[in-house]
Each structure stands twice: as C-alpha cells, then as structure tokens.
Amino acid sequence: MKKLAIGIMSLFLVVTGCVPNMNQEEEVVEKEDEPKEEPSIVTSYQLNEENYRTILPYKTSAARGVITDQVANRVDIDEMEEGLKRLSKSHFDPEKYFFREGQYLSNVKTLIDQLNPDKDPFDDKEDVSLKAKADYQKENPRYLSHILEQNFLKKNEDNTVEVVGVSIALALKSVYHFTVDGHQYSKKLDKKKALQAGKEDAQAILEELRKNEELQNVPIMIALYQEEDQASPVPGNYEAVTYAEPPGRMVGDWEQVKEENILFPSKEAEEKYFDDYQMMKRFGEGIAEFFPNYVGYVGKGFYIDENLKQLNIEIPIEFYGKGESVGFTQYVYGLVKETFGTQYDLQIEVTSENRTESLIYRKAGEDEPNVYITN
Incomplete structure (x- = not known):
C-alpha cells in the first residue's frame, strides 16, 4: 500500500479538502x-x-x-x-x-x-x-x-x-x-x-x-x-x-x-448509466467473494452532462477486531485500483457500528488512492 495514515486528524484533512495556504488575514470594513x-x-x-x-x-x-x-x-x-x-x-x-x-x-x-x-x-x-x-x-x-x-x-x-x-x-x-x-x-x-x-x-x-x-x-x-x-x-x-x-x-x-445524483444500486442507475451500474456490481461481487460479513454498499454518483464527476460509496460491515478492519481496507484498496477509473473523484467510507473504520479517497486525475484508518 503506497499511502497509509493512521489517526483521526488525517481523516479530517481528507474530508475537508487540501491543506489551506497559510496567508495572513486582513482587517477590512463591511460597507x-x-x-x-x-x-x-x-x-x-x-x-x-x-x-x-x-x-x-x-x-x-x-x-x-x-x-x-x-x-x-x-x-x-x-x-x-x-x-x-x-x-x-x-x-x-x-x-x-x-x-x-x-x-x-x-x-x-x-x-x-x-x-x-x-x-x-x-x-x-x-x-x-x-x-x-x-x-x-x-x-x-x-x-x-x-x-x-x-x-x-x-x-x-x-x-x-x-x-x-x-x-x-x-x-x-x-x-x-x-x-x-x-x-x-x-x-x-x-x-x-x-x-x-x-x-x-x-x-x-x-x-x-x-x-x-x-x-x-x-x-x-x-x-x-x-x-x-x-x-x-x-x-x-x-x-x-x-x-x-x-x-x-x-x-x-x-x-x-444538467446535474444528477444517482443511487447505486438502483433501477434508475441501471437504465441511465448501465456501464457504471455494471462497474459497481463487479465491485460489490468482488467484496462478497471473500468477506462473509459483507451485506452490501450504498453508492452515490454525481453526474454533470451525463459524465460521472464524483462517486461516494459507504460500506457498512461488522468487524471483530482491528486486524479485520485493516485487512478489509487493504483488500478494498486493491479493488479500487482494479475497478474504478481516474476521471472522477472517488471516496469509499468503511463503517462499523455507526463509526468510520477507514476512508479511501482519490481525486480525479490521480493514480494512487489515499488510505486513512482511524484509531
């Protein structure tokens, strides 16, 4: 795995965006x-x-x-x-x-x-x-x-x-x-x-x-x-x-x-964006093949002019130890590289019992996903 950061602060930074340019603030007067x-x-x-x-x-x-x-x-x-x-x-x-x-x-x-x-x-x-x-x-x-x-x-x-x-x-x-x-x-x-x-x-x-x-x-x-x-x-x-x-x-x-928010899996996704629907289906099948606790995912695709711009996926799954969580994240990381293109923003959140276990994130145009595992 190329990039691995452990800790809540790393998770916060990827959710909120890039690190800001630390310029001085200026005092002004509102008219x-x-x-x-x-x-x-x-x-x-x-x-x-x-x-x-x-x-x-x-x-x-x-x-x-x-x-x-x-x-x-x-x-x-x-x-x-x-x-x-x-x-x-x-x-x-x-x-x-x-x-x-x-x-x-x-x-x-x-x-x-x-x-x-x-x-x-x-x-x-x-x-x-x-x-x-x-x-x-x-x-x-x-x-x-x-x-x-x-x-x-x-x-x-x-x-x-x-x-x-x-x-x-x-x-x-x-x-x-x-x-x-x-x-x-x-x-x-x-x-x-x-x-x-x-x-x-x-x-x-x-x-x-x-x-x-x-x-x-x-x-x-x-x-x-x-x-x-x-x-x-x-x-x-x-x-x-x-x-x-x-x-x-x-x-x-x-x-x-011309914007759309599309749920995966759904009939609407299958009818409007069949290739992306099949891509998500392969992703889910890849997880189910090796992890018996996997019950499914919720995917949200954001489209502009019928082009996928952002894909957010939540995977709720039950873990019985930190090792399971880390191993699962490593496996999903591999599936990301095999399954998803790089022309859109991608975020995958792995959750267990209403808490975030890990986050896999990649900006459009980047080759390597970032991986963040919470404590």
Whole structure:
C-alpha cells in the first residue's frame, strides 16, 4: 500500500479538502448604510481554489435554522447548500469574491406561506368532510418548501467589502406529505408542474429582493432545486437557473441544469448509466467473494452532462477486531485500483457500528488512492 495514515486528524484533512495556504488575514470594513463601520476580517485561508473564502466574524443567515424545519431530508439540505455555491461559481468567481450566508431574507417562513396555496381554506367549518379537505390538498399542493439565500462580496481598494451578488435556491417538493384532521396523506407531484410553480415563485422573490435599496444594483441568480422524498439516501437535483442583471425586476430565460445524483444500486442507475451500474456490481461481487460479513454498499454518483464527476460509496460491515478492519481496507484498496477509473473523484467510507473504520479517497486525475484508518 503506497499511502497509509493512521489517526483521526488525517481523516479530517481528507474530508475537508487540501491543506489551506497559510496567508495572513486582513482587517477590512463591511460597507453599511449606518455611519458606524464595524471592522471585519477577510480570511485568506482558502482550502482549495474551488472554495469561497469567508468574512469573520462569521455572520449566520438571517433565516438561520429555518431550512431544518422546512426540508425533511438531511442529504437534500447539504446538496441544496453546496449545490447553490457550485452553480454560483459561474457568476461569482471564488478567486475574486467571498461567501456570506444570506442576510436579506429574514421572513422566509412568511414568504413560503404567501407563495403556497392556503393550508386550510375552510375556516374550521364543521360540515366539510375529511375527503373534501384531503381532495383540496391533493389538488392544491404546497410545492415550495424552502428559500435559501447566499451572498457574495468583494474587497475594495479602501479595504472595505460590499455585496456584489446574491444567489437564491427555491426548494420544490417531489412528494407532498400532509395531514388532515390527524390523518396522514402523500401525493407524488408532477415535475413539470412543480418547476412551473417554482418559476412563478422566483418572480415574486426577485421583486421582493429588489425592494431592498442595497440590492437594486446587484445581480441575482435564482435556481430551482427539486427535493427527493424524505427517506431517500441520495439528494435531489438542481433543475433550472436564471440570472437577473441589475436593475432588472423580471425573471428572464431559464437554463436547464444538467446535474444528477444517482443511487447505486438502483433501477434508475441501471437504465441511465448501465456501464457504471455494471462497474459497481463487479465491485460489490468482488467484496462478497471473500468477506462473509459483507451485506452490501450504498453508492452515490454525481453526474454533470451525463459524465460521472464524483462517486461516494459507504460500506457498512461488522468487524471483530482491528486486524479485520485493516485487512478489509487493504483488500478494498486493491479493488479500487482494479475497478474504478481516474476521471472522477472517488471516496469509499468503511463503517462499523455507526463509526468510520477507514476512508479511501482519490481525486480525479490521480493514480494512487489515499488510505486513512482511524484509531
């Protein structure tokens, strides 16, 4: 084995990315309407060229915590946040601009209620049947579940920072779960109708943002994200994006986002990406041949323009000693070199009893995987 590191710190470094360039942090002032300027720090620690730097002290979102109330699936929350940053890079270069959580939409829950159909239009009328109430919900689904905002800032020559871009993500349900008089229902939603509702909501959000004087001359990107269902092991996908140049108040053309998160093994993977499906099948069979405790894997493939860009695999397996764990990791390491190409990022996490035993990681273009075994 070429690279072997033991310890939690090594595991932390590979998960978070490359070691940052240790440059000095600079004190700057964030431009505000108030005459009193509060000094801030622009951090120069950039984990890699793909990550935005941040402003310190770190400002949490004006709608902090709302996303966990509105979006049921943790993997959707992560993909929604990281995916919006990924899409934003097309307009706001991470080499030039800094990231900050959204500060302008503090009334997110109110906006969601205003943009969605009324939850209960019957005003507690006693003569309305359960069926009538349920039918109303099915015919008037609340597509919009969350509004995520991100801000992008630049540093000026006078050592101040100012907002130069705003990105918005609208989360749209794929399955509508609702309760009527204590009875639970669910309805699978039509994708085209959900996206159409999202585009209408985007117009309202753009108008709301333009009311703020600070954002009247700031470009605003809006993306539509369709969630997966609550129990899905893989997240949903961004479906469309639009970009409003200032001082525009009307949403223009929408561009299709050609990204997909695919579960392995699954019927969808077999139908859409058969070669990758077969590759994963061979990988699983290779493990099962020698390890009786192996019960399967969960693979998550991320595709852009139908090209695999990232593959994450979790292998839950029961070990009865450290030697077993190390031996298993060594065997999987060999399978990685035999099975997987080098044109995409690869991460394999071996877990046992809800803890990480080891991690095998390889960046796209690299020949040799890195191996990290926890203590």
